[in-house]
Amino acid sequence: MLLQGISVALLLASTACASWDGNLNYRSPSINHDGLGINLRKVHKRMLTKRDGSMPQQTGQLNFTHGVASGDPWDTSVILWTRVSPQYENDRSNVTVEGNVPLFNHETERYIQMSASPICVDWQVTKTPDMSGAPAASGKAYTTSDIDYTIKIEATGLNPFTTYYYQFTVCGTQTSSPIGRTKTSPTDDDSSTPLSFAVFSCSNYPNGYFNAYGNAARKDNFDYAIHLGDYIYETAKGNLTVDPRAANPQKEIVTLYDYRTRIAQYRSDLDLSLIHQQHPFITVWDDHEIANNNFRDGSSSMNNTEQSFNKFGGISFDTRKMNAVRAYFEWMPLRQADLDDNLRIWRSFKMGKLVDLIMLDTRSYDRSITGLNWNDDYIYEISNDAGRSLMGSRQENWFYNSLLESKERGATWRVIGNQIVFSRINSTSTQDEGEETFPFNIDQWDGYTGNRNRTFKHLYDNMIGNNIMLAGDSHQNWVSDMIWVGEENYDSATGAGSIGVEFAGTAVSSSGSGGNLSSNIHGSELIVRDNQELQWQEGYYRGYYEMHIDAEKIEARFFGSPSVATRNPYEVSLANFTVYSGENHLARPVAGGVAASGAIQQGEVVMTNLTLNTETGEWGYQAAEYNQMFIAYPTS
Numbered sequence: 001m002l003l004q005g006i007s008v009a010l011l012l013a014s015t016a017c018a019s020w021d022g023n024l025n026y027r028s029p030s031i032n033h034d035g036l037g038i039n040l041r042k043v044h045k046r047m048l049t050k051r052d053g054s055m056p057q058q059t060g061q062l063n064f065t066h067g068v069a070s071g072d073p074w075d076t077s078v079i080l081w082t083r084v085s086p087q088y089e090n091d092r093s094n095v096t097v098e099g100n101v102p103l104f105n106h107e108t109e110r111y112i113q114m115s116a117s118p119i120c121v122d123w124q125v126t127k128t129p130d131m132s133g134a135p136a137a138s139g140k141a142y143t144t145s146d147i148d149y150t151i152k153i154e155a156t157g158l159n160p161f162t163t164y165y166y167q168f169t170v171c172g173t174q175t176s177s178p179i180g181r182t183k184t185s186p187t188d189d190d191s192s193t194p195l196s197f198a199v200f201s202c203s204n205y206p207n208g209y210f211n212a213y214g215n216a217a218r219k220d221n222f223d224y225a226i227h228l229g230d231y232i233y234e235t236a237k238g239n240l241t242v243d244p245r246a247a248n249p250q251k252e253i254v255t256l257y258d259y260r261t262r263i264a265q266y267r268s269d270l271d272l273s274l275i276h277q278q279h280p281f282i283t284v285w286d287d288h289e290i291a292n293n294n295f296r297d298g299s300s301s302m303n304n305t306e307q308s309f310n311k312f313g314g315i316s317f318d319t320r321k322m323n324a325v326r327a328y329f330e331w332m333p334l335r336q337a338d339l340d341d342n343l344r345i346w347r348s349f350k351m352g353k354l355v356d357l358i359m360l361d362t363r364s365y366d367r368s369i370t371g372l373n374w375n376d377d378y379i380y381e382i383s384n385d386a387g388r389s390l391m392g393s394r395q396e397n398w399f400y401n402s403l404l405e406s407k408e409r410g411a412t413w414r415v416i417g418n419q420i421v422f423s424r425i426n427s428t429s430t431q432d433e434g435e436e437t438f439p440f441n442i443d444q445w446d447g448y449t450g451n452r453n454r455t456f457k458h459l460y461d462n463m464i465g466n467n468i469m470l471a472g473d474s475h476q477n478w479v480s481d482m483i484w485v486g487e488e489n490y491d492s493a494t495g496a497g498s499i500g501v502e503f504a505g506t507a508v509s510s511s512g513s514g515g516n517l518s519s520n521i522h523g524s525e526l527i528v529r530d531n532q533e534l535q536w537q538e539g540y541y542r543g544y545y546e547m548h549i550d551a552e553k554i555e556a557r558f559f560g561s562p563s564v565a566t567r568n569p570y571e572v573s574l575a576n577f578t579v580y581s582g583e584n585h586l587a588r589p590v591a592g593g594v595a596a597s598g599a600i601q602q603g604e605v606v607m608t609n610l611t612l613n614t615e616t617g618e619w620g621y622q623a624a625e626y627n628q629m630f631i632a633y634p635t636s
């Protein structure tokens with residue numbers, strides 16, 4: 001009898017723990033050890049003792065303020081996200097590290113005025129769009145102001161490559177989140193299921209509307225979204241009292257509150273909200289999730305110097321980076337790859353036997369110093385230095401091992417989600433006469449040729465083929481055969497000598513090369529002329545691309561928004577590419593010999609204002625009203 005009683009008590013205790021542990025944000029991106037993350041027992045106790053003297057949360061005041069999102073699909077589980085709060089505002093605590101508080105600690109209880117009492121939600125996953133029928137998974141989770149009222153859970157026990165619907169409800173109430181849709185990945189040995197992805201990068205809220213997200217979501221023609229970074233921008237733009245999309249807070253962000261507020265503002269966007277509700281995301285950060293041109297120890301505006309420390313009100317780069325990373329993990333539907341490694345976002349996904357998706361962090365994890373304006377001469381000088389790395393040795397070795405393991409397990413395609421343009425790009429033609437700059441962009445792989453050479457050598461030494469490199473960051477479209485310049489002969493006409501293909505995409509809304517359509521086309525012609533492996537280049541349109549993958553081929557379809565100055569549903573089909581398995585280069589004629597903008601090596605560019613209305617599905621001609629690409633701000 002006594003034993004039975006103990007068993008019941010243990011069962012109750014473990015159930016309670018499971019609920020508390022259910023919200024991964026109490027652990028990520030911090031720790032895997034008792035006492036280093038937030039003390040969940042202490043949070044739990046707050047519900048019982050009301051230690052701050054406040055009443056428990058009034059459930060009638062709670063709202064799901066920022067919709068729902070899902071991400072990091074595995075074959076039997078997926079991450080589900082929401083935020084439930086008595087306030088729209090973000091938690092105001094700026095304390096990340098003080099005194100002997102552990103790195104990336106989530107505790108803010110000591111520093112806040114809000115009720116510390118936890119909020120309880122039930123969540124459910126079903127196969128039916130209206131949430132009817134027996135749940136495929138369900139559970140309970142809690143949140144508090146410590147983690148900005150975010151909730152991130154892993155729904156487990158699911159079936160592979162299956163569409164699911166999910167919803168959160170405040171415990172004991174009818175207050176529910178919107179219903180989200182998500183999808184698991186195929187099992188590791190599934191070689192027959194075709195897969196499709198939409199690939200995004202560089203979404204700048206004040207710069208333009210997120211029409212690319214809205215168009216892709218409305219067309220609903222892909223399984224999973226990949227975001228290669230610059231999901232938010234840290235810089236100031238516009239005046240909040242005048243400009244509808246001015247950046248909030250109205251300053252360059254540095255504190256935890258700043259980063260939470262900025263990412264929350266982005267997540268209030270209707271098009272971003274829609275695509276998150278409909279599709280699982282796989283994300284990595286680029287530089288602007290933290291700060292422009294950041295590397296391991298600094299960024300262009302904050303060089304880890306006393307001067308920058310004083311300029312930013314007594315915040316060091318390390319603390320700023322921690323604030324940014326903490327807010328990112330709270331707000332994004334991603335798994336933490338390694339609970340003992342706060343900064344690790346690089347991870348991989350087995351998407352059936354068809355695709356191994358390898359997501360890199362070429363920015364923040366362990367990158368050698370990059371161009372920061374004041375040091376550009378020096379960085380150009382050392383860009384061939386073999387000791388330089390974009391990833392650090394731990395990640396580099398993991399990257400090369402992942403490529404080899406992928407080949408050995410017989411995966412058809414290796415898709416590498418990376419931030420910056422991989423191919424060598426001679427951009428001399430883009431420079432103004434008399435301008436003293438460099439022929440290459442030292443902030444891209446061109447500034448780290450040792451790392452690129454090691455990558456090529458590994459691919460050739462191990463005869464690893466079917467490599468597809470993805471990139472964002474540049475705000476323009478670059479489609480290239482992957483060639484090892486100076487080591488392997490290459491025939492631009494046929495593609496022979498290439499070991500893969502790079503698809504580097506334009507921005508959702510960040511600024512491109514400037515100018516109008518014709519000046520952009522002229523610029524593209526020059527840059528294509530100077531780079532034989534660069535088969536298509538385009539810098540005018542904002543947008544995204546889709547990849548449709550099966551065992552025989554990959555089709556990449558590039559789409560452009562004619563304007564992000566307004567919220568509109570129009571898009572232009574820019575160019576389509578095919579890569580056949582085993583060929584390791586773009587199929588000829590590249591893009592079928594015709595693109596709607598930019599320049600291609602062989603073929604012609606035929607400009608069009610034929611657009612698809614993604615709301616109605618109708619094609620039509622949109623003309624003069626779309627001669628302004630970006631939101632205009634007064635120059636003063």
Ligand SMILES: [Fe+2]
Binds near residue numbers: 202203230473510
């Ligand atoms: Fe960007």
